[in-house]
Amino acid sequence: MISIAGLGKKFLSGEQTVAALRGIDLEVARGEFFVLLGPSGSGKTTLLRCVAGLEKPDEGEIALNGAPVFSHRRRLCAAPEEREIGMVFQSYAIWPHLTVAENIGLVLTHGRARLSKKAAAERIRESLALVQLENFENRPARLLSGGQQQRVALARALAVNSALLLMDEPLSNLDARLREEVRANIKRLATQLGSTVLYVTHDQIEAMVLADRIAVMAHGEILQVGNPLELYRRPANALVAEFFGSINWLGGQMLEANCVETELGRLSVGDACQSGAVVVGIRPEDVRLERAFNGGENRIEGKVTRSTFLGDQVVTEVKLREKTVMAKSMPDAGLFADQVTVYLPKERLVVFPERAARSVD
Amino acid sequence: MKGRGWAVGIAAAALIPVLGLLLLVLWMGFWQNGPGEPVVYTLGHYRKIFSDPFTYKTFLNTIGFAATAMLVSLFFAVPTAWLVERTDVPCKNLILMLVTLGALLPTFFTAMGWVFLLHPRIGIVNRYLVDLFSLDAAPLNIASIAGMGWVEGLGLSSIAFIMVVATYRTMDPSLEEAARVHGLGILRTLRYVTLPLTFPGIIAASIYVFTIALSAFEVPAIIGMSNKIFTFSTFIFYKIQPLEELPSYGVAGAVSTVLIILALLLSWSYFRVLRFSHRYAVVTGKAYRPRLIELGATGRTLAWLFLGGYFVVAKLMPFLLLIWAALLRYFQPPSWAALEQVSLNNFYGLPWKLLLHGAWNTLILMLAVPTLTLLVCLAISWTVLRSGLRWRLVFDAVAFLPHAVPHLILAIAAMFATLFLLHNAFSLYGSLTILIFVYTVSRISFATRIINNSLAQIHPELEEAAFVGGLRLVQVMRKILVPLLKPALVYAWFWMALLCYRELTMASVLVTSQANVTLPMIVWGLWLGGSLNQAAAANLVVLAFMVPAVLLYFIFGRRGRVTEAA
Numbered sequence: 009m010i011s012i013a014g015l016g017k018k019f020l021s022g023e024q025t026v027a028a029l030r031g032i033d034l035e036v037a038r039g040e041f042f043v044l045l046g047p048s049g050s051g052k053t054t055l056l057r058c059v060a061g062l063e064k065p066d067e068g069e070i071a072l073n074g075a076p077v078f079s080h081r082r083r084l085c086a087a088p089e090e091r092e093i094g095m096v097f098q099s100y101a102i103w104p105h106l107t108v109a110e111n112i113g114l115v116l117t118h119g120r121a122r123l124s125k126k127a128a129a130e131r132i133r134e135s136l137a138l139v140q141l142e143n144f145e146n147r148p149a150r151l152l153s154g155g156q157q158q159r160v161a162l163a164r165a166l167a168v169n170s171a172l173l174l175m176d177e178p179l180s181n182l183d184a185r186l187r188e189e190v191r192a193n194i195k196r197l198a199t200q201l202g203s204t205v206l207y208v209t210h211d212q213i214e215a216m217v218l219a220d221r222i223a224v225m226a227h228g229e230i231l232q233v234g235n236p237l238e239l240y241r242r243p244a245n246a247l248v249a250e251f252f253g254s255i256n257w258l259g260g261q262m263l264e265a266n267c268v269e270t271e272l273g274r275l276s277v278g279d280a281c282q283s284g285a286v287v288v289g290i291r292p293e294d295v296r297l298e299r300a301f302n303g304g305e306n307r308i309e310g311k312v313t314r315s316t317f318l319g320d321q322v323v324t325e326v327k328l329r330e331k332t333v334m335a336k337s338m339p340d341a342g343l344f345a346d347q348v349t350v351y352l353p354k355e356r357l358v359v360f361p362e363r364a365a366r367s368v369d
Numbered sequence: 370m371k372g373r374g375w376a377v378g379i380a381a382a383a384l385i386p387v388l389g390l391l392l393l394v395l396w397m398g399f400w401q402n403g404p405g406e407p408v409v410y411t412l413g414h415y416r417k418i419f420s421d422p423f424t425y426k427t428f429l430n431t432i433g434f435a436a437t438a439m440l441v442s443l444f445f446a447v448p449t450a451w452l453v454e455r456t457d458v459p460c461k462n463l464i465l466m467l468v469t470l471g472a473l474l475p476t477f478f479t480a481m482g483w484v485f486l487l488h489p490r491i492g493i494v495n496r497y498l499v500d501l502f503s504l505d506a507a508p509l510n511i512a513s514i515a516g517m518g519w520v521e522g523l524g525l526s527s528i529a530f531i532m533v534v535a536t537y538r539t540m541d542p543s544l545e546e547a548a549r550v551h552g553l554g555i556l557r558t559l560r561y562v563t564l565p566l567t568f569p570g571i572i573a574a575s576i577y578v579f580t581i582a583l584s585a586f587e588v589p590a591i592i593g594m595s596n597k598i599f600t601f602s603t604f605i606f607y608k609i610q611p612l613e614e615l616p617s618y619g620v621a622g623a624v625s626t627v628l629i630i631l632a633l634l635l636s637w638s639y640f641r642v643l644r645f646s647h648r649y650a651v652v653t654g655k656a657y658r659p660r661l662i663e664l665g666a667t668g669r670t671l672a673w674l675f676l677g678g679y680f681v682v683a684k685l686m687p688f689l690l691l692i693w694a695a696l697l698r699y700f701q702p703p704s705w706a707a708l709e710q711v712s713l714n715n716f717y718g719l720p721w722k723l724l725l726h727g728a729w730n731t732l733i734l735m736l737a738v739p740t741l742t743l744l745v746c747l748a749i750s751w752t753v754l755r756s757g758l759r760w761r762l763v764f765d766a767v768a769f770l771p772h773a774v775p776h777l778i779l780a781i782a783a784m785f786a787t788l789f790l791l792h793n794a795f796s797l798y799g800s801l802t803i804l805i806f807v808y809t810v811s812r813i814s815f816a817t818r819i820i821n822n823s824l825a826q827i828h829p830e831l832e833e834a835a836f837v838g839g840l841r842l843v844q845v846m847r848k849i850l851v852p853l854l855k856p857a858l859v860y861a862w863f864w865m866a867l868l869c870y871r872e873l874t875m876a877s878v879l880v881t882s883q884a885n886v887t888l889p890m891i892v893w894g895l896w897l898g899g900s901l902n903q904a905a906a907a908n909l910v911v912l913a914f915m916v917p918a919v920l921l922y923f924i925f926g927r928r929g930r931v932t933e934a935a
Contacts, residue, residue: 060550088549101547105565114561119552161547168551 009172009204010036010059015068017054017228028054029065030228036221038171041198041205045215045251046225052208053176055225059206060095060174061088072172089120094165095174098181100157104150108141111149112164119168135167136160138197155186166197173198175207179214191217212252216240224248246360249289256295256333258288259362268359272308272328276354285362294356295335297324298349306352315343326350372842373756380752383745384767387810390782391774394629397622397785414623424624430514431600434589435582437518438525442578445522445679446529447571454537455545455563457661458672466923471684472527473919475871476520477889478908480591481896482687483520485694485905487511493690493702512596521588523683525578532577536570536646555662569646576639580632584775586874591896601628602777602874609781609878618785625778636773694905715906720891724907727888728914730801731870734887735918738808739865743858745809746816747846750824753817755832765817772814780875783807799881807875812865823857824850863922870915888914 015032018025028051036042044052057063059070061077064085070078072093077086103111109132116128123131136142139159144152152160158178165173178194179187195218198205209215215222216236223233224247232244243249246257260270262283268275270288277288301309310328317339324335324344333350401411418424452458453465486492487509495507510516544566548558586602594603601624608621664672694700696711746768752758753765771779783806787797797803827850835845851858873889880890888911895904 060546062546062550087554088546089552089554091550093550095547095550097543097547099541099543101541101543103544103547103562103566115548115551115553118557118561121552164547164551174550 009038009040009073010034010042010206011069011071012055012059013069015055015058015065015070017051017058017063017065027228029058032068032228032230034223034230034233036204036206038204039202041195041207041218041220043207043209043215043219043222044225045209045212045219045222047210047251049227050225051228052210052225054228056174056176056206056208060093061086061091092120092170093172093174094168094170096158096161096165096176096178098177100154100161100178100181102149102152102157102160104148106149107145108136108147108149108152108160109145111160112136112167115164115168121168131167131169135163138166139163139193154181155190158182158190162194162197166201166203171204173203173205175205177208177210179209179211187214194218224251226251243358246287246289249358249360253291254334255289255291258331260286260288262286262359266354271331275352275357276305277357277359278355282359282361286359287362289358289360290352290356292323292334292336293321294353295333296351296353297326297335297337297341297344298351299344301347301349306354306357308350308352310348310350312344312346312348315345317343324348376748376842376846377752377756377758379745379748380764383749383810383813384764386806387767387770387813390779390786390810391629391770393782393786393790394622394625394778397618397782398626400619400622411619414617414619418620418623418627427599427601427604430598431583431602433514434518434521434600435579435585437515438521438582438585439575439579441519441522442526442529443533443571443575445526445683446533446574448675449526449679450530450533450537451563452672452676454534455662456664456668456672458664458669458676464676467680467684468527468530469923470919471524472531473867473871473915473922474524474684475873475889475912476524476585476587477591477871477873477893478691478912479524479684479687480520480588481694481901481905481908482690483511483516484592484901485690485700486686487516491700496702512592512598514598517588517592517598517600518582520592521582521585524588525581526679526683528581529574529578532574533567533571536567536574539570540566569642573639573642573646576635576642580635580639580773583635584628584632584777586775586777586877590873590877591893595897602775605777605781606877609784621781625775625781629774629778632773632775636769691905691908694902695909697902700902715903716910718903719907719910723883723886723891724888724910726883727886727891730804730885731888731914733801734804734808734872735866735869737805738812738869739862741805741809742812742816742865743820743862746813746820747850747854749813749817750820751846751850754821754824755829768817769814771811776811776874777878779811780807780878783810784878799885801885804876804879804885804887807879808869808872811875812868816861816865819857819861820854823854827853859925863918863925867915867918867922870918 012032012034015029015034016027017029019028020026032051032055034055044055046052054063058065058078059072065078065080067080068078069076069080072091076082076084077091078084103114106114109129112132112135113128116123116131117125132145133142136145139162141156141159141163144156144160149157149160158181161178165175175194179190182190191214194205197203207218219236221233221235222239224231224239226247232239232248234242239248240252243252249255258270258272258275260268260275262285263269263274265281266277268277268286268288275288298307301307308328310326310333313325313327313332315322315324320339322337322339322341322343324337326333326335326344326348328350335350398414399410399412401409401413449464449468453461458464484492486494489495489507489510489512492507492509492511495509498504498508499506511520540563545558545562548562549555553561584602585600586606589598589600589603590606593599594607599607605621605624605628608617608624610616693703695715696713697707698710698712698714701707749764749768753761753768758764783803784798787795787803791797797806831853832845832849835849840848871889872887873893876887876890877893880886892904892907892911895907
């Protein structure tokens with residue numbers, strides 16, 4: 009449905025040029041809910057706007073539904089109105105001088121479809137019904153609440169009946185409670201209508217709830233594409249691992265296959281095709297705490313410095329030599345005190361080459 | 370807060386004269402006799418002006434003049450603003466700079482240029498047209514309401530542009546993008562989204578420009594007065610400084626009162642419309658600029674023809690004509706014969722001693738007025754926004770008055786006061802001090818607005834932290850507020866200095882001797898005296914004096930803050 013190859017885009021920021029996108033390759037299948045996830049400045053919104061035709065890339069190709077809409081080589085760049093898309097903007101972009109019905113009607117009667125007034129009225133009713141705003145047709149748009157505006161924006165994007173829906177952080181201006189409700193609604197509608205969705209967000213929970221597949225972006229590049237489970241369990245690199253929740257890092261040296269000499273001593277790891285200086289990571293919920301000392305592989309004795317009960321989990325900080333490791337355990341386990349054995353299961357350890365920069369931003 | 374009394378006191382001291390001058394004008398309109406004679410009150414002046422057909426003619430003239438100026442300025446400003454804000458038209462910085470320069474170019478300067486272009490007798494365009502088509506009479510006449518409105522409109526197009534650009538900038542660009550991605554082309558987006566949404570802003574700009582034109586003095590004075598075409602402002606001026614009869618302050622006061630009421634009504638409607646347009650302004654906080662519309666080769670050519678035509682007509686032609694006129698003894702269209710008469714004699718013959726004295730006076734004004742204005746306006750803004758005083762909104766309203774009340778009327782009231790009310794106590798008549806005073810009063814609205822806008826963005830806790838730390842208000846102003854407000858203050862200072870430089874309206878009433886003569890007044894004096902070519906030469910000299918000030922403004926003051934002026 010969307011195929012992107014070698015896409016690049018530079019911005020002029022003051023005196024310098026900044027690469028907002030570098031060599032992006034991406035394939036999104038028909039009917040897929042695809043999320044672009046990344047911190048601000050990662051290029052995810054720029055990528056979405058390039059697909060919409062609101063930004064003109066500097067290099068590469070974009071094809072929608074098999075038809076090229078941008079090609080640097082062929083000097084082709086279709087205008088936004090020539091691309092078959094519906095879009096929801098972060099600010100919703102609801103026209104304040106029109107009513108709810110007119111906001112949808114304008115794109116039906118004067119947009120690509122050029123429907124008759126009558127056909128448009130029918131379609132307006134349908135699309136407002138989809139977002140449960142049946143009796144709002146004649147309401148001036150500027151009198152709507154944020155949540156209602158969001159739904160009108162969604163109805164407008166759906167009304168044009170495009171197979172492709174673009175959404176730019178559509179939930180970021182809603183309060184937390186409403187966000188969950190609308191999130192579920194978007195997912196339900198996308199499944200029901202079989203639309204292909206390209207969705208931009210910086211919130212990894214939102215991404216995991218909605219997405220069939222996620223592309224994690226940083227510094228204008230795609231770091232990894234995969235479904236939520238893959239990204240969480242098998243991150244391609246440390247940046248992706250850090251972006252999906254907290255993680256403990258240990259520095260170390262690869263000894264042989266499956267064995268690392270770390271700052272906590274020798275650890276067995278799963279298949280790690282690395283050599284030389286590496287970092288070993290483990291998520292806090294994968295760290296097991298045992299009250300008795302059992303000895304054995306990947307078990308280290310440590311001293312509890314703090315253990316906190318948070319209702320649904322217990323968070324414990326354990327000091328192992330000079331290193332503090334964080335562990336999350338089920339509330340039934342109770343609080344930990346004094347000496348514990350920390351068990352780092354080898355199938356839960358991820359190993360990456362020593363990184364230059366640790367944090368995503 | 371120690372020292373609050375000081376700030377409020379300074380603010381009050383600055384604003385009481387504003388009210389005083391205004392009340393004086395109203396009072397003046399009811400005096401039967403001239404000043405100095407026993408005071409008898411009468412409604413006679415009002416009866417006279419409302420029964421005199423000349424008043425109605427002047428009223429229609431004024432409305433026609435202001436409406437023409439408004440339409441001309443929008444005709445150039447709206448497309449230019451759209452091109453700069455929404456398309457990929459090249460050299461945007463150059464366009465912005467030329468527009469800013471256009472706002473600074475004295476109106477009397479371009480007005481004189483246009484006389485040389487389109488005067489029925491001497492204007493070269495008319496002469497060419499008459500020769501070319503063997504006409505009996507000149508087809509175009511600058512000395513008409515339409516002609517004067519055209520010149521005023523070209524002058525005001527810069528301000529209109531700045532305001533319309535502000536409308537585009539406060540509009541969420543995704544409103545237009547939403548139309549584009551859902552299938553509306555460029556023209557449909559323009560028609561159904563951009564225009565309706567910017568319409569209130571454009572209407573507000575129209576009212577603003579119309580209000581300025583309504584009380585504009587320079588163009589009617591340079592072009593109209595010698596041809597007996599009066600607008601309200603020149604009519605009032607003529608009543609104060611008539612050629613044959615005695616001055617009639619009563620009539621001037623009555624007409625001024627009518628004009629003030631008109632101007633206040635317009636300002637009120639301006640704010641109504643502006644509030645309406647702000648309902649459409651969605652501040653998203655997103656810093657991206659919308660994708661610019663690609664004009665293509667044809668579009669670019671058309672855009673350049675339009676912009677080029679605008680700058681040639683509005684700025685370059687009057688300028689070239691003034692240069693040509695300055696080099697000739699008698700004005701004539703360019704020809705080989707005329708070329709032989711070209712000389713610098715006009716420049717040699719200028720009253721250089723007077724010019725240097727005028728330059729000195731102007732320099733003092735340029736330094737004193739912005740400084741004084743900023744000092745009092747800092748106190749006013751602080752009183753309005755931070756003092757928590759119950760009367761603070763009164764301060765705000767009074768600080769707005771000098772914007773609404775025509776500056777010519779402020780000057781007349783001040784002159785009246787110095788001439789008849791204060792002359793035993795202080796001899797301010799014909800002094801530089803009175804110029805400094807009235808110029809400062811007239812700029813209070815502008816400076817208060819700029820400082821208000823900036824001060825509103827500074828969190829009050831920044832000051833409160835300093836108060837808690839034991840600083841007095843004066844120290845808080847010096848150490849916290851002034852450094853934080855510095856960009857706005859510098860910009861406002863330079864802009865006001867440049868406006869001081871070109872000020873002719875108030876000077877025309879208040880400059881009564883060589884002691885307080887300013888540069889624009891010298892030019893105008895030569896022009897009124899009939900030596901048009903010498904006036905052109907003097908004008909160029911005055912403009913040359915202005916260049917360093919403009920350069921300083923572009924180096925230190927600008928920082929893209931021009932939009933705040935509107």
